[in-house]
Amino acid sequence: MTKKYIIFFLTFLCATTIKAQTVFHTKDIENFYQAFDSVQTTKDKEKQIDFVQKIYLDNGSLGVKYAINHSVDGGKIATAKHWAEFMINAKENLIRIRPYFKSLPSQMKILEPKFKYFKEQYPEFKDGNVYFVIGLGMFGGRPEKEDPSLFIGCEVLANEKPDWAVNIVLHEYVHTLQKNSDNALLAHCLNEGACDFIAELINEKNLREIYPNGYIDFGYKNEKVVWKEFKKYITSNEKGKFFDWLYGIKGRNLNGNQMKDLGYFMGYKICKAYYDNATDKKQAIKEIIEMEVSSEEKARAFLIKSNYVPKSDINFIKNFKFDKVIETKKGLKLIQYGYKIEKDNVVFTFKLPENIDKKQIEYITIAGSFNGWNPQNLNYKMTNIANNTYQFIIPKANLKEKYNQFKFVINGENWQTVPDNAKNTLNGNITLEIK
Structure with a gap:
């Protein structure tokens, strides 16, 4: 082998290795705060807008370009003016969360081996890009299956925990690997619960420890009650209905407590049961990530196969008909509130x-x-x-x-x-x- 060929081979190998890694992009955070500091030096609105444009937007990654297209309601394009006003109106909050970004480099060092471990457990894993950006408060984690890519809205998700990004990134990245889901409640809860469970598995850290006194802890303590209530609504075939079980909207009132995200817990427990009952754990991970829930019946099939359902409820689960579910709240008069x-x-x-x-x-x-x-x-x-x-x-x-x-x-x-x-x-x- 000639010296010239060896150099070419090593260069090719290095380039291939780099390409085969998920890349974490954090430079946009640094650019944002550089623009933020510049904006605070003047009250001239045109100068403020110019600072944002030149320092943050023009130097932005694909993550910033995503934020430009997804940070204003109604499909509008966000501009430097939007961010300049945000930097003024949210000044105190942006100063408050600024220290939380100092830990990002160390968190990336945690995530890199976690993603390597992820690939070992799930060989079909697809590398992509994770972008940490500061938007306008409109999104937290947004996965895109093409490439794949993940966009983290840090102004929404950053907190004081030194590893705040780790579980969030793992959860959201699972979404980039999943198949399309039916938008009815059961399928959606299974998809979100799969992300929670796989993230816990790869992170090797219990979710009750990550979110103390949160929905997972509440779910474990009240599991029978949560399941009894949940099974009333999984018969729904209406898209986007009963999503107070999901996405931190209002939550559900159970045992006198208002608790959000219990649909995540139910999906998590079903996926955990699927994994725990499997002999081949790697195959179970593959099946959980690639679960086919593009229809109500396929979601039902996964639930049954998980062996989570109590014996007393199995006949009901096998035989119920998916249909419109009517939730009646007696004497409830809707009002203009606030x-x-x-x-x-x-x-x-x-x-x-x-x-x-x-x-x-x-x-x-x-x-x-x-x-x-x-x-x-x-x-x-x-x-x-x-x-x-x-x-x-x-x-x-x-x-x-x-x-x-x-x-x-x-x-x-x-x-x-x-x-x-x-x-x-x-x-x-x-x-x-x-x-």
Whole structure:
């Protein structure tokens, strides 16, 4: 073998090795905060926009390009102006979460061997790209199966845990490997639960430890009750129906507790049972990731094969008919909730729930799309006007968009769920329309 050929071979081998690895892109975070610091140096809006354009957007990865196309409602394209306003309106929150990004390099060193282990357990694994970006609060984890690619909206997901990104990335990356799912409740819960279970398996860290006192822990402690309630709704064949079991919308009230994401728990437990009952564990991983749930019947077949279903319920599960499920809530009158328009002002109103001790209340704020979803922005602090009723008034002109979303937040961290009888809701938030 000639020297020239050896050099060529090693170069080719190196290039192939690099190509065969999932690449984690974090440079956009650094660019964002460089633009953020520059924006704070001036009150000239045109200069602020120019800083964002040149430092963040023009230097952005494919992740930033994705954020540009997916950060504004209605299919609109986000611009440098949107981010400049976000950097001003969400300034305090962006400063608060900034230290959380110092751990990203060390987290990438954790993720690299995890992905290697993933490939060992699932040989059909496809390498791709993971982009860490800061959008406008519209998405957390967004998987794309082509390439494949994963986009992490860090302004939504970053937190104080030193390994906050690890499980999130593992969960969301499983989505890039899955087949298309039917959009009815059972199929959706199986798909999300598969991501939770596989992420736990690859991370080798129990989800109850990662999310203490969260939906997994609650599910284990109340599993019989959760399953009894869940089986009432998995007979639904309506797309996107009963998604309060998923995606942190309102959650379900079980055993006197309002708990979100219990559909994740049920899917997780079903997939775990499938794995635990399998002799060939690698094959079980493959079957869980590639589960065929493109129809209600295929979702039912996976549930039965998992051996999760209690013996007392197996005949019901095998024989029920998928159909429209009607959930009746007696005496529930839908109302416009959270605000009203009075002439040129928007008047926000929040009544403290009876189960919350008012002595524990330091402050209540409004966090929404119009202030960067910053719950610690005291410019949106509400006033207790009477009988534990809080109010905040803002001119309509201050809300630039026609459609807005918001929530009430206690003490800067306790996000209040939207009442069941609120008719102005979307994705678990209160909607506000400026007419």
